[in-house]
Amino acid sequence: MKQSLSETCYKFFSTLANPTRLAIVELLRDSPRNVTEISQILNQEQSMISHNLQRLDECRFIFSEQRKKKRFYSLNKETMEPLLKLFTYHSEKYCPTGGKCLNKNNLQKRKLREASDPLYLAHQ
Amino acid sequence: MKQSLSETCYKFFSTLANPTRLAIVELLRDSPRNVTEISQILNQEQSMISHNLQRLDECRFIFSEQRKKKRFYSLNKETMEPLLKLFTYHSEKYCPTGGKCLNKNNLQKRKLREASDPLYLAHQ
DNA sequence: TTTTCATATGATTAATATTTCATATGATGG
DNA sequence: CCATCATATGAAATATTAATCATATGAAAA
Numbered sequence A, B: 001m002k003q004s005l006s007e008t009c010y011k012f013f014s015t016l017a018n019p020t021r022l023a024i025v026e027l028l029r030d031s032p033r034n035v036t037e038i039s040q041i042l043n044q045e046q047s048m049i050s051h052n053l054q055r056l057d058e059c060r061f062i063f064s065e066q067r068k069k070k071r072f073y074s075l076n077k078e079t080m081e082p083l084l085k086l087f088t089y090h091s092e093k094y095c096p097t098g099g100k101c102l103n104k105n106n107l108q109k110r111k112l113r114e115a116s117d118p119l120y121l122a123h124q
Numbered sequence C: 001t002t003t004t005c006a007t008a009t010g011a012t013t014a015a016t017a018t019t020t021c022a023t024a025t026g027a028t029g030g
Numbered sequence D: 001c002c003a004t005c006a007t008a009t010g011a012a013a014t015a016t017t018a019a020t021c022a023t024a025t026g027a028a029a030a
Helices: A005-016 A019-030 A035-042 A046-058 A077-094 A118-122 B005-016 B019-030 B035-041 B046-058 B077-094 B118-122
Strands: A062-067 A070-075 B062-067 B070-075
Touching: A005 A019, A005 A046, A005 B005, A005 B019, A005 B077, A019 A035, A019 A046, A019 A062, A019 A070, A019 A077, A019 B005, A035 A046, A035 A070, A046 A062, A046 A070, A077 B005, A077 B077, B005 B019, B005 B046, B019 B035, B019 B046, B019 B062, B019 B070, B019 B077, B035 B046, B035 B070, B046 B062, B046 B070
Parallel strands: none
Antiparallel strands: A062 A070, B062 B070
């Protein structure tokens, strides 16, 4: 019996609809990392990162591997690279100034938007 | 000054991370519809559909056109078709039974999951 | 086999997003 | 222009999701 599209699809997109998880994805784009490393680089609580890694893992956006005491997470590039490319293409074509896809009501107010966020700084 | 990837990207995915909006997307995949039609087919309040259409419109996932008294919304297929294909490919490869991408904690409990939901029925 | 480093888990609290309801605005035919 | 159909808007009420904190579990070196 086939899964409802709306349900699986909702899980797919909602897992990506989170600044912390997007920051993790961006970080893992460069290289695999263990949990402690990720939490240090993103300057967030270990347990918070762990919770979010699990969400990404459930959808197989990332894979994990135990190496000695540490568990390394890596990006599922097969899915994530085309997905991020599609996003980039769309946003450059349809939201060139950011104004089209963003308005004052939709600004992110969470921690990762703050100045301490490496991604926020990296992509200004 | 380039927009922060995390912020625009968050808007992109969070706009799609909603069962009502996914249902609208699915509906518009077949043909353009006006607001009243959409709300009747999905059996939801007109104002609720209207709010959600605006979210989709802000991200240019849909386009709109006034025809006489009615406003028709149509899908941005350039973006949405490859995006949905990518989702389908991923979910079939990595979440074949639904079990990998879904667990008991992540079941949707909203209206559109209920038996009256045409999408839910259509994709069982 | 115990200590330490590393990660995961669960429940509570805090933050955000969505729906709803009442009403305003828009378009157009009469 | 007035009536009416059609859609949009805003604020309040609900519902959902995320972060936090305390603690449990796991892996391996000593």
